Amino acid sequence: MVYTSEHPIFYVTTDIVVLTLMDGVLSALAVRRDEDPHAGELALPGGFVREGEDLDAAARRRLADETGVEVDELVLEQLRTYGAPDRDPTRGRVVSVAHLSVIPAPLAASPGARTREALWLPVAELPGTLAFDHNQILDDAIERTKAKLEYTALATSFLDAEFTLAELRSVYESIWGSELDPGNFQRKIRNSEDFVEPTGQTRRSPSGRGRPAELFRARKRRTEQLASPLTRVAL
Amino acid sequence: MVYTSEHPIFYVTTDIVVLTLMDGVLSALAVRRDEDPHAGELALPGGFVREGEDLDAAARRRLADETGVEVDELVLEQLRTYGAPDRDPTRGRVVSVAHLSVIPAPLAASPGARTREALWLPVAELPGTLAFDHNQILDDAIERTKAKLEYTALATSFLDAEFTLAELRSVYESIWGSELDPGNFQRKIRNSEDFVEPTGQTRRSPSGRGRPAELFRARKRRTEQLASPLTRVAL
DNA sequence: TCAAAAGTGTTTTTTTTACACCCATGC
DNA sequence: GCATGGGTGTAAAAAAAACACTTTTGA
Numbered sequence: 001m002v003y004t005s006e007h008p009i010f011y012v013t014t015d016i017v018v019l020t021l022m023d024g025v026l027s028a029l030a031v032r033r034d035e036d037p038h039a040g041e042l043a044l045p046g047g048f049v050r051e052g053e054d055l056d057a058a059a060r061r062r063l064a065d066e067t068g069v070e071v072d073e074l075v076l077e078q079l080r081t082y083g084a085p086d087r088d089p090t091r092g093r094v095v096s097v098a099h100l101s102v103i104p105a106p107l108a109a110s111p112g113a114r115t116r117e118a119l120w121l122p123v124a125e126l127p128g129t130l131a132f133d134h135n136q137i138l139d140d141a142i143e144r145t146k147a148k149l150e151y152t153a154l155a156t157s158f159l160d161a162e163f164t165l166a167e168l169r170s171v172y173e174s175i176w177g178s179e180l181d182p183g184n185f186q187r188k189i190r191n192s193e194d195f196v197e198p199t200g201q202t203r204r205s206p207s208g209r210g211r212p213a214e215l216f217r218a219r220k221r222r223t224e225q226l227a228s229p230l231t232r233v234a235l
Numbered sequence: 236m237v238y239t240s241e242h243p244i245f246y247v248t249t250d251i252v253v254l255t256l257m258d259g260v261l262s263a264l265a266v267r268r269d270e271d272p273h274a275g276e277l278a279l280p281g282g283f284v285r286e287g288e289d290l291d292a293a294a295r296r297r298l299a300d301e302t303g304v305e306v307d308e309l310v311l312e313q314l315r316t317y318g319a320p321d322r323d324p325t326r327g328r329v330v331s332v333a334h335l336s337v338i339p340a341p342l343a344a345s346p347g348a349r350t351r352e353a354l355w356l357p358v359a360e361l362p363g364t365l366a367f368d369h370n371q372i373l374d375d376a377i378e379r380t381k382a383k384l385e386y387t388a389l390a391t392s393f394l395d396a397e398f399t400l401a402e403l404r405s406v407y408e409s410i411w412g413s414e415l416d417p418g419n420f421q422r423k424i425r426n427s428e429d430f431v432e433p434t435g436q437t438r439r440s441p442s443g444r445g446r447p448a449e450l451f452r453a454r455k456r457r458t459e460q461l462a463s464p465l466t467r468v469a470l
Numbered sequence: 471t472c473a474a475a476a477g478t479g480t481t482t483t484t485t486t487t488a489c490a491c492c493c494a495t496g497c
Numbered sequence: 498g499c500a501t502g503g504g505t506g507t508a509a510a511a512a513a514a515a516c517a518c519t520t521t522t523g524a
Contacts, residue, residue, distance in 0.1 A: 010284075049245075055318040083289070095290075
């Protein structure tokens, strides 16, 4: 491999914003850094991309390594690349390709084997607590997530494979911070081509009371475009 | 500056997809490469990011250098980063931060001073003519552009500072490939908060015939979110 | 005065919203 | 039976679509 030195040298990292709903609270995964730039501070999981490694493969690997989050069909999309010249002055020119991932709460609650100090922080309680430009990255990720709920099947990524429409509705309500009419929500989802499909089974509500709800599964594999957007259903 | 060599070394480039409408035909700017990987082939304008240079500054500089396109308030947004390990095997690991830019046709038609061989190609006539992974980048850019017409003021970026609503409508029609009802379009645009504002002047149509149209200017600086989306106005 | 292009009005259709009501279950 | 949450019906309101019609200009 030929490295001509006529061009400046960069290091490339990936940072991953992993979002989940912990009891209805939008939360992001953070790790406490033990290496020196910003050692001891909180940051997004991430790290250097290896030789011959794809950008999203690096994100997947670091996520598994640092936090134990490892899924076969993990929703992971590129968010944006952050490359301000002074964003990591101690280590040279470091460009970070940020990724966004959304996982179901139960998965989030079971830390894997190699988990160091990884913790879920409600995004509302993160005014400026993260190292580097990670607060900016987190903000961008949240904005993108809110927007994508409207025109993709992303909401289902916060839930397990099978879910009730009430659970799905509560994803929207939690993230948008507004209440949705249950009846109208029901119709919109059922009428959206290719969004969800019934499993034929039902599940009783956690309290045990009330009519059992039908179970659905996502038809689109999680974050694809919807035929028609959902338009923030009103109260 | 300290370069530890424990992490792999990357080169970072920017590639820019510049779109315009040449007589109603969506066209992208391409350059003929004179350096060796893929010398003689067509490619997107772009090049290596310099030391201490911001990613979008690099895109702006390369665009001006290679093609003579230089605007004070150039619409330029990050599209996506392409970093497959084998995307440029001859030069090592090269990651490209692709950008998207939209400029008015007249500006496109006047090549600047340092223009090498830069040419506008109708995007429909580019099945797979570009070097590297630039066909993929172009496809992504076009998809993004089509989508953004719906919910941002991006359409105005294809036009000069002052334009008629018929001109604006023809931007949508050209890019979406469908006809729009002139009356309904008029109303939608006028009723969209913060989209356009009248200049108070009028302009006769190119043929000279017909009632002169009111002139408008973009209120939102070109690619920001609209209060309410435009929903592909129908025939 | 006629054709052409801009712009307005008006009706029909569709979608969204609000909210009443019925259904299925556990206690 | 009754409280609770799931799910359906329906009428009012708003938005979108279709299209007729008026306006302003040059030839």
